[in-house]
Amino acid sequence: MALNMNDRVLQPTKSFQDLILTLQLYWAEQGCVVLQPYDVEVGAGTFHPATVLRALGPKPWNAAYVQPSRRPTDGRYGENPNRLQHYYQFQAVLKPSPPNIQDLYLKSLEAIGIDMSSHDIRFVEDDWESPTLGAWGLGWEVWCDGMEVSQFTYFQQVGGFDCSPVMGELTYGLERLAMYCQGVDNVYDLNFNGGEGDNRVSYGDVFLQAEQEYSRHNFEYANTDKLFQHFKDAAAECNALLEQGKGTGSHGGHGCVLPAYDQCIKASHLFNLLDARGVISVTERQSYILQVRDLAKACCTAWLETEAGGAQPVEAE
Amino acid sequence: MSELLLELFSEEIPSRMQKKAGEDLARLVTQGLKEAGLDFSDVAHYETPRRLCLIVDGIPEKSSDVREERKGPRVDAPEKALEGFLRSTGLTLEECEIHDDKKGQFYVAVIDREGRSAEHIISEVVMNVVRNFPWPKSMRWGTSRLRWVRPLHSILCVLGGKPLKFIVDGVAADNVTSGHRFLGAEQFSVNDFADYRQKLEEHKVVLDGAKRAELILKDAKALAKTEKLTLVEDAGLLAEAAGLVEWPVVMMGAFDKEFLDVPSEVLISTLKSHQKCFSVRKGKSLANKFTLVSNLETKDDGKQIIAGNERVIRARLSDAKFFWDNDLARPLDELLPKLDEIVFHAKLGTVGERVKRLESLSGLIAKQIGADEMLSKEAAKYVKADLVSETVYEAPDMQGIAGRYLALAEGKDASIATAIEEHYKPQGPTDAVPTEPVSMAVALAEKIDILTGFWAIDEKPTGSKDPFALRRAALGVIRIVLENNLRLPLKDVFQSARSEFSNDPKLLDDLLSFFADRLKVYLRDQGARHDLIDAVFSLGGQDDLVMIVKRVEALSVFLATDDGVNLLAGIKRAENILRIEEKKDKTKYASDVNEALLKMAQEKALQKAVGTVSSQVTSLIDAEDFEGAMGELAQLRRPVDAFFDGVIVNDEDADIRLNRLALLASIRDTALGIARFGKIEG
Numbered sequence: 001m002a003l004n005m006n007d008r009v010l011q012p013t014k015s016f017q018d019l020i021l022t023l024q025l026y027w028a029e030q031g032c033v034v035l036q037p038y039d040v041e042v043g044a045g046t047f048h049p050a051t052v053l054r055a056l057g058p059k060p061w062n063a064a065y066v067q068p069s070r071r072p073t074d075g076r077y078g079e080n081p082n083r084l085q086h087y088y089q090f091q092a093v094l095k096p097s098p099p100n101i102q103d104l105y106l107k108s109l110e111a112i113g114i115d116m117s118s119h120d121i122r123f124v125e126d127d128w129e130s131p132t133l134g135a136w137g138l139g140w141e142v143w144c145d146g147m148e149v150s151q152f153t154y155f156q157q158v159g160g161f162d163c164s165p166v167m168g169e170l171t172y173g174l175e176r177l178a179m180y181c182q183g184v185d186n187v188y189d190l191n192f193n194g195g196e197g198d199n200r201v202s203y204g205d206v207f208l209q210a211e212q213e214y215s216r217h218n219f220e221y222a223n224t225d226k227l228f229q230h231f232k233d234a235a236a237e238c239n240a241l242l243e244q245g246k247g248t249g250s251h252g253g254h255g256c257v258l259p260a261y262d263q264c265i266k267a268s269h270l271f272n273l274l275d276a277r278g279v280i281s282v283t284e285r286q287s288y289i290l291q292v293r294d295l296a297k298a299c300c301t302a303w304l305e306t307e308a309g310g311a312q313p314v315e316a317e
Numbered sequence: 318m319s320e321l322l323l324e325l326f327s328e329e330i331p332s333r334m335q336k337k338a339g340e341d342l343a344r345l346v347t348q349g350l351k352e353a354g355l356d357f358s359d360v361a362h363y364e365t366p367r368r369l370c371l372i373v374d375g376i377p378e379k380s381s382d383v384r385e386e387r388k389g390p391r392v393d394a395p396e397k398a399l400e401g402f403l404r405s406t407g408l409t410l411e412e413c414e415i416h417d418d419k420k421g422q423f424y425v426a427v428i429d430r431e432g433r434s435a436e437h438i439i440s441e442v443v444m445n446v447v448r449n450f451p452w453p454k455s456m457r458w459g460t461s462r463l464r465w466v467r468p469l470h471s472i473l474c475v476l477g478g479k480p481l482k483f484i485v486d487g488v489a490a491d492n493v494t495s496g497h498r499f500l501g502a503e504q505f506s507v508n509d510f511a512d513y514r515q516k517l518e519e520h521k522v523v524l525d526g527a528k529r530a531e532l533i534l535k536d537a538k539a540l541a542k543t544e545k546l547t548l549v550e551d552a553g554l555l556a557e558a559a560g561l562v563e564w565p566v567v568m569m570g571a572f573d574k575e576f577l578d579v580p581s582e583v584l585i586s587t588l589k590s591h592q593k594c595f596s597v598r599k600g601k602s603l604a605n606k607f608t609l610v611s612n613l614e615t616k617d618d619g620k621q622i623i624a625g626n627e628r629v630i631r632a633r634l635s636d637a638k639f640f641w642d643n644d645l646a647r648p649l650d651e652l653l654p655k656l657d658e659i660v661f662h663a664k665l666g667t668v669g670e671r672v673k674r675l676e677s678l679s680g681l682i683a684k685q686i687g688a689d690e691m692l693s694k695e696a697a698k699y700v701k702a703d704l705v706s707e708t709v710y711e712a713p714d715m716q717g718i719a720g721r722y723l724a725l726a727e728g729k730d731a732s733i734a735t736a737i738e739e740h741y742k743p744q745g746p747t748d749a750v751p752t753e754p755v756s757m758a759v760a761l762a763e764k765i766d767i768l769t770g771f772w773a774i775d776e777k778p779t780g781s782k783d784p785f786a787l788r789r790a791a792l793g794v795i796r797i798v799l800e801n802n803l804r805l806p807l808k809d810v811f812q813s814a815r816s817e818f819s820n821d822p823k824l825l826d827d828l829l830s831f832f833a834d835r836l837k838v839y840l841r842d843q844g845a846r847h848d849l850i851d852a853v854f855s856l857g858g859q860d861d862l863v864m865i866v867k868r869v870e871a872l873s874v875f876l877a878t879d880d881g882v883n884l885l886a887g888i889k890r891a892e893n894i895l896r897i898e899e900k901k902d903k904t905k906y907a908s909d910v911n912e913a914l915l916k917m918a919q920e921k922a923l924q925k926a927v928g929t930v931s932s933q934v935t936s937l938i939d940a941e942d943f944e945g946a947m948g949e950l951a952q953l954r955r956p957v958d959a960f961f962d963g964v965i966v967n968d969e970d971a972d973i974r975l976n977r978l979a980l981l982a983s984i985r986d987t988a989l990g991i992a993r994f995g996k997i998e999g
Contacts, residue, residue, distance in 0.1 A: 082632055098460040099470070102328055116499050120611040120622045122561060123366075124593075125331035127454065138456040138467065140329060145625025146592050154458050154468070165460040185628065191776065280656075 012112040013181040015194025016203060018173065019112055020066055020090065026111040027064035027092045030104055035065035040262050041269040044069050045091035045171055049261055052133060052296075053303045055095065055158045055167040057310030062093040066174070068104065072276035075215035078208045081186035085214050086207070088174040097154055097168030105152065105170055109144070113181055120145050128153045132268055132292045134160045134300075137169070149177050159300025175203070218276040227277070231270040231288075238263035238295045242302050252314025253305040260302065264295040318358075319477030321373040321439060322510045325447065326494055328367065328467040333561025334453060335364040335526065338466070341451055342369050354380035355435055362525045365563045367498070369526060372510045376476065378437075379432040388411065389424035402426070408764045439476060440483040440490075447472070447485045462486050478508045489863035496520020497563050499613060521564040521614070530559040536567035537595055537608045544569070546597040546604050554589050561593065562612035568619045569597075570627045574605045576634040579641045582718045587637045590712070592630055622966045640707035641826060644719065648727055653698070655705040664774040671766065672701050674814070678762040681813050686761075686803045689732070696759050699724060703737070713956030717741050732756070743793050750797045757797055761805070764790040764797075769814040791835040798862045799839075807832060807860040817977075829860055836862060844867055849876075852996040856989065864941065871943035872992055880951040887957035891981040893985030894966055898978055906975075908983030914976040919963040924980055925955040933989040938990050946991055956986065 007233025012022040029032050038048040045067035046052060054061040067089050075085030092108075094101060102123075110116060128151065130136070139153035155163045175187050175227035184190055186203030196200060238260045271288045274280050280288060299314040303309040323346070330338065339362040341639050347360055350373070352409030356953055358375030389402040392415060403410060406426035413424040448463065455464040463469060463486040473489035474481040480492035494513075495504045501520025507513040514524055523529045534548075534555060541548045559565070576584065581596075581603040588594040588607050595608040609626050611619060657669035665671070675697040683693035703709050720737035732755040739756040740763050742748055751760045767790050771777065811818040811825060818825045837850050853859060853868045875881040899905055915921045929953050937946040968975045988994050 012897060082636070097468075098467070099459065117613075118615045118617055118621045119625065120613045120619075121499070122612060123329035124561065125329075125333070145622045145629070146594075147625060147629040154456050156456055164457070166456075166458050168458070178626070180628075183628075185632065 010053050011194055014191060014192050016174070016178045016182075016192045018194055019178050019181060020088070022112050023090050023092075023108060023172065024064060024066075026108050030062070030092075030094075032062045032064040032092060032094075033087075035063055037065060037067050040265050041070050042067065042265050043071055043272055045089035046133070046135075046169065048091065049258060051091060051093050051167070051169060053133075053137070053257070053309070054093065054299070055155045056161055056300055056303055057168075057308070058165070059095075059204055059308065060165075061093065061095045061167070064090070066090050070272070072214075072218035072272050075211065075276070077215040078188070078204075078211040078302065079186070082176075084175065084187065084211060085218055086209070086210065087234070090172040090174050092170040093167050094170075095167035096165030097164075101168045101170075102152075105142070105150070109149070112177070114144060117304055121279065123152065123232050126151065132271075132288050133154060133158060133296045134293045136138050137163075139169075144180065147176070147180055149173070149180065159303075161296045161300055161304065211270065218273060219278075222273055222277055224277050224279045226275060227270050227274050231274065233262045233269055234267040235291060235295060238267065241299070242298050245302065247314070249306055251307050251311070253307065253311045254302040254310075255306075257302045257306055257309075261296075261299040264292065264299050267295060268292045272275050318375045318377060319435070320509055321357075321371075321376055322473065322475045322507070322513055323371040323373075323443060324473035324494055324513070325369045325469060326367060326471045326473065327369075327465055327469045327531055330364070330366055330466050330560075332366070332557045334466060335366070335369075335560045336556075338369055338450075338452065339364040339371075342371050342446065345446045345450070346371055346442055347373065349445060350376075350438065350625060353433070353438040353442065354383060355438045356380075364526050364560075365522060365524060365529075366560060367563065368494070368524075370513075376435050380438060383430040385428045385430065387426045387428065388416075390427055391421055391423045393421075398664055399424070436476060436479075436481055439474070443472070443474060443481075443490070444483060444485045447488075453526045463488065473507065473513075475507060475509065475513075480506075494882060496522050497612075501960070504947070518798060525563060526556075526559050529562065529565050530555050533558055533565045533610050534565055537610075540567055540569050540608060541597045541606075544597075544604075544606065546599050546606060548608065549585060549596040549598055549603075551589065551595065554593065554595060558593055558595075558610040558981045562610055564612055564614070566611045566614055566619065568609050568611055568623050568626075569606055570594075570609060570623045570630065571606050572627065572630055572634055576638055577603060577605055579634070579638050580718065580722045583641060583712060583715055584634065586712050586714055587633050590714070591633050592626065594626070594630070601937075636711065637708070640711050642848075644703075644706045644708050644723060645726055649702045649720075649723055649729075652702040652705050656701055659704070662770070662774075664776075665770045668701055668704065672698060674766050675700065675759065675762050678810075678814050681757045682761050682765075682805065682810060683755070683758040685805055685810070686754065686758060686801075688758040692730055692732050692755050692914050693736070695730075696733040696755050697762060699729070699733065700737050700740050700759055700763070736760075745789065746792065746796075747995060750793075750800050752801065757803065759799055761794055761797055761810075765794045765810060765814050766998055768794070769811050769818060769830075772824060772831075773815050773817040777827075777831070784908050787831075788835060790877040791832055792839060795832070795839050795862060799866060802863055804861060804863055807862070832862075833859075836865065839881065840866065840869065846873060846998075848996055848998045849873055849992070852992040852994060855993045855996055867941065867943050868992060871947050872997075874944060875947035875973065876997070878951070880954045881947070883958065884954040885997060886952060887954065887961065887996055888988045889997075891957070891984045892995045895978065895981050895985060898967075906978045906982040908979055908986045910979045910983060911976050914973055915980075916973065917964050919956070919959045920977065920980060921954075923960045924983075926953055926956040927980070927983045927987060930984065931990070932986055934990050943991065950988065950991065953984065953987070 008021045010018040012019040024034050035050055048067050050063045050065060068086060069089050070086050072085050074083050077082045106116065122143040124143055126139060126141040128137045128139060129253050135158040137153040137155040141148045142150040142152055155167045155169060157163060178190050179187060182190060188202060188208055190203035191200060192203050192206055193201040241256045241260035248255030266290045271292060305311045343362040350357055356377055357373045361372045364372040386408060390398040406428060408426050413426050415422050416425045452466045455466055457464055458468040459543050468974060469488050472488055473492060473494045474490040475492045481490055483490050492506045493504050495502055496517060497520055505516050507516055537548050583605055585596045588596050597604045597606045597608060607630060611622050656672055657667050659668040660670050661668045676694050679697035680690045680694040683690045703716060703723060706719050708719045709716050717738040721734045724737055726732040732753055735753050736756040736759045739751040740759040742760060743750045751757050768787055771785055771787055807829065808825060811828060820971050833854050837847060840850055841847055849869045849872045853865055859865050895906060910924055915924055930949050933949040934946045937949060968974045
């Protein structure tokens with residue numbers, strides 16, 4: 001299924017950006033709010049408040065967005081055809097998860113040009129757990145001809161709270177999916193813009209230099225003393241904001257959750273950078289993860305005291 | 318009599334959970350039917366990735382009528398008691414019968430329970446089972462309150478051709494299901510199991526998991542054969558693959574020959590764990606082909622599926638080769654310092670520190686068991702190196718195997734390479750034990766280091782909790798020692814392993830008795846009598862496993878003979894008399910018999926026999942000839958029998974009595990050279 005937009009026909013199998021546009025249009029048609037990437041560094045699309053926080057509370061929520069995801073330890077100086085320290089995830093979240101969510105997902109694969117009658121699609125058990133978010137869910141990794149093209153998760157808990165109703169989360173690894181669709185073995189060879197000849201812009205043209213530079217930064221240059229300090233500052237600021245925001249919301253509930261949560265994901269990313277620099281020992285690792293989890297839990301607790309979190313207005317005395 | 322057909326249709330059930338779920342469904346539903354008094358005959362269950370299916374045959378229209386008579390209070394019982402009885406039975410006093418017995422008249426409530434319709438019972442049972450199903454992990458979805466392994470979509474429930482309609486928390490039961498997700502997705506209704514099975518087949522679903530596995534194996538073998546290859550069979554992988562498809566279609570793909578440089582175990586593991594693909598061999602070596610099981614028939618005979626899988630596998634194998642080449646380029650010695658950075662256990666230090674302990678312990682054990690000491694020490698030095706190799710980081714199941722290849726590649730002695738792989742063995746009761754001396758020494762050291770270490774920090778297994786697999790480690794030591802007939806004084810080894818065991822006798826005894834328990838379990842599984850094991854263990858100070866087993870075996874042979882049984886009775890009688898008299902006299906009798914006080918022929922004969930036998934037994938036991946010692950002991954049977962027949966121990970003359978007790982003590986002491994016979998049953 002190709003989606004017609006004015007005179008332009010999207011070519012998800014030939015262009016990385018058309019793949020993204022197709023998924024956005026597809027999920028927009030399913031009633032999702034199409035958001036733009038969150039502007040704080042995160043390790044995965046799940047960390048976007050549109051997933052983590054919106055998974056909590058009773059209110060329905062359907063959204064789709066691209067999220068640049070940073071995994072500093074996965075940097076390979078641009079020399080590995082599959083691994084990147086910065087890559088894109090496409091995320092669709094549906095709450096409550098509709099009964100036909102698997103079919104909706106499969107149709108999204110059709111939309112990007114995967115023909116179900118000649119490709120072997122499989123749902124292979126994959127339980128998801130995020131120790132830093134205090135979250136877990138059950139689901140699958142979705143295989144297309146043996147390749148994992150998506151993660152499919154029914155959220156059960158976030159921040160230690162039960163998700164009710166349950167949010168269904170679909171995460172597409174865009175580079176990998178595009179490599180599959182375009183039949184390319186090296187991520188840097190992906191056609192980014194669908195152009196031919198001189199007009200062709202490759203993924204490498206856009207990101208190779210960035211991968212090299214960030215690998216140097218992540219593994220060699222990043223100032224670890226400052227990173228440790230930033231981590232402390234972010235954690236402290238998160239707690240301070242949560243403390244100050246109590247009861248200051250427009251309807252009497254918590255009034256400063258999202259800024260606090262930003263500090264929480266900053267702390268998480270700073271931890272990842274420190275990890276890549278190899279300055280966190282095995283024993284310390286656990287304690288850092290627990291610190292971030294405590295921040296995430298505190299944010300989730302506060303979120304449930306807000307309007308979007310479904311809290312009833314607090315009567316003024 | 319009717320047939321019940323039940324299908325619970327859901328989103329994809331994890332492969333590893335399907336079989337158990339089918340069994341649980343059968344068990345719980347039939348249990349529910351039994352409790353409700355509804356008869357049935359045969360039960361069968363099947364599973365696919367999307368359905369659990371149960372067939373119960375021979376169900377009558379309703380459960381049988383039941384008449385229950387409940388005895389109540391006597392007619393003259395207080396009001397309160399009567400009220401309570403009536404309330405509990407739901408009857409009025411007039412509806413109760415009055416019966417007589419010896420003690421007088423009492424009320425009897427006769428409750429007739431009419432049989433309930435099978436439809437009713439089944440609906441109720443199924444609803445209950447669905448709501449309380451024992452999935453190892455279950456979840457909610459949407460706004461449902463129900464929990465299932467993944468969202469449950471529909472229930473098919475047909476009894477005697479008729480759909481049973483009920484709703485479990487929003488999931489409706491009827492006679493409708495659908496077929497394969499892509500090849501037969503339309504819905505259809507069914508009348509009975511035969512109809513169901515046939516329609517599923519038409520809609521591209523093979524219902525029976527065993528049949529799917531059979532088809533996969535047959536096709537995979539055939540496909541390999543057409544290319545003059547043989548399939549690397551793997552029962553676990555086969556079961557998993559059968560649980561990932563409803564309509565298995567086996568295909569074969571290829572990868573670049575250059576990847577064959579990577580150890581075959583690494584290739585097989587990569588194909589299996591990441592891609593669920595089987596490997597194939599050409600002759601003895603691995604072929605550059607693989608077998609995949611897809612869930613789809615396509616117009617292009619799977620061309621695109623194969624191409625897609627080949628691409629993924631190329632990427633996977635490129636990774637594997639990249640890591641392997643990196644590992645090859647680096648000598649094992651360079652890896653060793655990294656072991657200092659891995660914490661083995663907060664209280665037991667790093668892996669690097671552990672390796673140091675393994676080196677000295679392996680050397681020590683090598684000396685004891687006649688393995689080359691230098692080679693054993695060197696093997697121990699490298700035995701954990703591959704834990705920090707890139708290959709093992711990516712594929713943890715390659716630990717040991719990667720190390721063996723790396724050791725061989727840099728020209729280490731073959732016995733060292735073998736020990737690196739084998740020192741983890743045996744992993745379980747059926748795994749093979751190492752048989753090369755160097756491997757044995759290091760494998761023993763590795764397990765004894767774990768055991769003594771965790772004992773020293775007081776992290777012992779309790780009940781069902783054994784997070785560090787210490788029971789398995791002890792069993793491993795037992796098997797290596799016994800199956801290779803090794804003489805290893807455990808006490809000395811424990812004391813050399815950790816100083817705590819020299820300083821703390823309690824700790825040492827505790828670990829030895831843990832071994833005794835594991836040995837008992839092991840020998841019991843081999844069919845040895847537990848009382849014989851107790852009889853040997855209670856001698857105390859037994860830390861030589863081979864000797865313990867020899868004693869138990871000799872005992873068991875001896876006790877199978879007539880002499881053995883009779884002598885056992887005689888020795889036990891002697892021990893019993895001694896126990897009673899020693900208690901009375903508050904003393905313990907020594908075997909210091911005064912010949913001058915021996916009056917009767919039987920006691921003189923016995924004393925003479927004990928004298929000869931006991932010195933013989935001692936020298937035979939010193940020579941570790943337990944069967945010989947038993948044969949010698951058997952000489953005592955007749956004199957002992959004759960003694961008890963003709964002599965009264967508790968003579969009026971106190972000196973004679975004491976002398977006879979001393980004679981009994983000499984029998985006891987002689988027998989104690991072999992075992993504590995009092996512990997033996999019979």
